[in-house]
Amino acid sequence: MYNVKKNSIKKLILLLIILLFTFNFVQTIESFMIGYARTSHIEINANQTTGGLNQNVEDILNNINNGDLNDLLNDLDGYGLGVFGSRNFMDTLRAIIAGEDIGDFNSVFGFLINIFFSDLVRMLPFILAILGICATFSIISSVKGGFSSDSVENIIRFACVSLISVILFSQIFSIISSTASVVNNLTRQINIVFPLILTMMAASGAVSTAASYTPAVAILGQILTTIILTIALPTFILSIVFDVVGNLSDTVRLKKLSSFFSSTLKWVMGTAFFVFLAFLSVRGITASVRDTISLRTARFAINNYVPIIGGYLSEGMNLIMAGSTIVKNAIGFAAIILLLVTIAPLVINIMVLSLSLSLLGAIIEPFNINGVSDILTSVSKSLKSLLSIILGISFLYFIFLMLTINTGNMLI
Amino acid sequence: MGAFTSWILSILGVVIIGTILDIFLSGKKLGKQIRSVLSALLVLMIISPIPILLTNLRSCEADFGQIELDDSFLEFANSRKVAALERGLVQAFINEGWNNIKVDIIATIDVNIRISFVTIDLTNVVLNFNTGNINIIERARNMAADFLNIERSQVLVIE
Numbered sequence: 001m002y003n004v005k006k007n008s009i010k011k012l013i014l015l016l017i018i019l020l021f022t023f024n025f026v027q028t029i030e031s032f033m034i035g036y037a038r039t040s041h042i043e044i045n046a047n048q049t050t051g052g053l054n055q056n057v058e059d060i061l062n063n064i065n066n067g068d069l070n071d072l073l074n075d076l077d078g079y080g081l082g083v084f085g086s087r088n089f090m091d092t093l094r095a096i097i098a099g100e101d102i103g104d105f106n107s108v109f110g111f112l113i114n115i116f117f118s119d120l121v122r123m124l125p126f127i128l129a130i131l132g133i134c135a136t137f138s139i140i141s142s143v144k145g146g147f148s149s150d151s152v153e154n155i156i157r158f159a160c161v162s163l164i165s166v167i168l169f170s171q172i173f174s175i176i177s178s179t180a181s182v183v184n185n186l187t188r189q190i191n192i193v194f195p196l197i198l199t200m201m202a203a204s205g206a207v208s209t210a211a212s213y214t215p216a217v218a219i220l221g222q223i224l225t226t227i228i229l230t231i232a233l234p235t236f237i238l239s240i241v242f243d244v245v246g247n248l249s250d251t252v253r254l255k256k257l258s259s260f261f262s263s264t265l266k267w268v269m270g271t272a273f274f275v276f277l278a279f280l281s282v283r284g285i286t287a288s289v290r291d292t293i294s295l296r297t298a299r300f301a302i303n304n305y306v307p308i309i310g311g312y313l314s315e316g317m318n319l320i321m322a323g324s325t326i327v328k329n330a331i332g333f334a335a336i337i338l339l340l341v342t343i344a345p346l347v348i349n350i351m352v353l354s355l356s357l358s359l360l361g362a363i364i365e366p367f368n369i370n371g372v373s374d375i376l377t378s379v380s381k382s383l384k385s386l387l388s389i390i391l392g393i394s395f396l397y398f399i400f401l402m403l404t405i406n407t408g409n410m411l412i
Numbered sequence: 413m414g415a416f417t418s419w420i421l422s423i424l425g426v427v428i429i430g431t432i433l434d435i436f437l438s439g440k441k442l443g444k445q446i447r448s449v450l451s452a453l454l455v456l457m458i459i460s461p462i463p464i465l466l467t468n469l470r471s472c473e474a475d476f477g478q479i480e481l482d483d484s485f486l487e488f489a490n491s492r493k494v495a496a497l498e499r500g501l502v503q504a505f506i507n508e509g510w511n512n513i514k515v516d517i518i519a520t521i522d523v524n525i526r527i528s529f530v531t532i533d534l535t536n537v538v539l540n541f542n543t544g545n546i547n548i549i550e551r552a553r554n555m556a557a558d559f560l561n562i563e564r565s566q567v568l569v570i571e
Contacts, residue, residue, distance in 0.1 A: 056492075060485075060489070063484070063485055063488045064482075064485060065482060065484075065485075151435055151436065154435045155432075155435055158431055158432070158435060162428070191479075194479070195479055195480060195481055195482065196482065198479070198481055199481040199482040199485050199486060202481060202486060202523050203485065203486055203489035203490070207523055207524060210481070210523075214479045217479045218479050221479075234416060237420070238420070241420055241423075241424070245423070245424060245427050248427060248428070248431055249427075249430075249431040249434060249435075251430065251431065251434045251447060252427045252430055252431060252451075252454065254427075257458065319496075320489060320492050320493055320496065324489060
């Protein structure tokens with residue numbers, strides 16, 4: 001009864017998170033369209049002003065320091081660049097602003113399929129090696145007859161399990177190293193993209209909001225990623241190592257220690273993510289309202305004092321603010337595409353490894369080798385923690401990007 | 413990371429040695445005692461980094477970098493806004509019948525715009541209304557100050 005209630009509560013929380021995610025995503029698309037539509041309306045009236053909106057946007061793009069932005073694309077392969085749209089970050093921004101298609105369905109589909117099958121092909125030697133070792137042990141066990149005692153059989157079994165563990169560790173540490181690399185990559189993206197977005201926000205008039213979000217960038221880009229690299233990943237390594245080592249023999253039992261590190265990992269990540277989300281929610285609501293009120297008050301004062309030219313001055317200021325807002329939203333969208341292209345290979349890699357280990361565990365079970373099937377199945381489950389780390393930090397980055405895209409659109 | 417790796421390897425070493433000894437000594441007299449000793453050794457190996465961690469935590473100082481906005485871009489954007497204010501002020505004067513006025517706004521441009529002072533050049537001004545007894549310098553100063561929401565002392569009129 002208690003378990004049923006617990007599962008229902010978990011499902012409800014998951015459903016709420018999915019709804020919030022979907023709502024935020026739809027709202028982002030909507031506010032981008034509204035923001036662009038409003039600036040298009042201003043363009044009609046502002047055609048007579050010097051430059052016009054398009055010229056303003058082009059001037060803004062020419063004044064952005066794009067060296068660091070282009071460096072972010074260095075880690076992408078051909079398929080990834082195909083999804084992103086260009087080798088040059090500025091070209092992608094111009095395409096987004098112009099409303100062109102970025103990353104059509106074929107390039108995205110090709111990108112995902114290519115990663116999946118290349119990972120599958122890479123897993124084959126690993127799968128076959130483990131199957132070969134288990135088959136060999138099974139054959140040796142069945143033909144030993146009177147040639148070997150139980151001690152010799154235990155030694156052979158220990159050697160097989162150790163060999164399988166070494167092969168398994170090589171795959172796992174490769175994935176952990178890739179995870180650390182992706183987290184470092186995300187840190188670089190956060191530390192390059194957000195100062196730019198906050199600058200655009202300040203230029204478009206949302207100065208209080210930009211100031212409020214600055215500590216959130218420091219928390220996300222430095223504190224959270226440091227927690228992942230110095231606490232979460234080592235904890236994950238410990239839980240995996242003790243899980244495997246605990247299954248090497250019946251005498252040495254480390255399962256509870258492995259569970260302890262696994263629980264610690266969940267608590268650390270859950271708490272860190274919750275604190276950051278709460279901080280972001282409070283900051284975002286209060287700062288945005290302050291900017292909206294102060295900006296509308298100033299514009300109302302100007303419009304009311306000189307009713308004829310108030311529109312002119314307001315339009316002139318609106319061109320600059322609208323241009324900055326459009327560029328800010330375009331940078332946010334480009335960053336979202338870059339984020340998805342960055343984490344997709346790792347997520348698929350972890351998924352393929354996890355599924356391969358589950359499959360191996362199921363195939364090896366009939367061979368009746370003490371502990372091997374348990375090792376493979378438990379490591380397969382543990383990989384979900386790694387997946388949750390990378391998806392968690394990506395989700396927070398994504399939410400923060402959507403928040404910054406949404407903020408400031410209503411100031412126009 | 414080196415200390416972390418050597419800690420894991422030492423635990424692995426104890427486990428492997430313990431397993432091998434267990435295989436060879438299972439059923440023998442000394443087997444149980446050796447198993448107990450190795451278990452105790454394993455527990456000591458596992459908890460050995462805790463005192464070092466506690467000492468390091470007490471003396472740890474986190475040094476995180478500052479997030480800085482792009483000052484050169486803000487300067488560019490705000491200088492455009494100042495130019496828009498100048499055009500707006502000129503248009504305000506034109507709508508009141510003041511033509512050929514030059515306006516120059518001197519402002520500190522960083523994240524916000526802070527207007528230091530404004531110069532209004534009335535040297536070539538053409539007035540399309542009856543000036544009468546109006547002090548045009550004072551009128552220009554008042555209009556500019558009200559429009560830009562600054563003190564009258566910040567407006568310098570050149571005639």
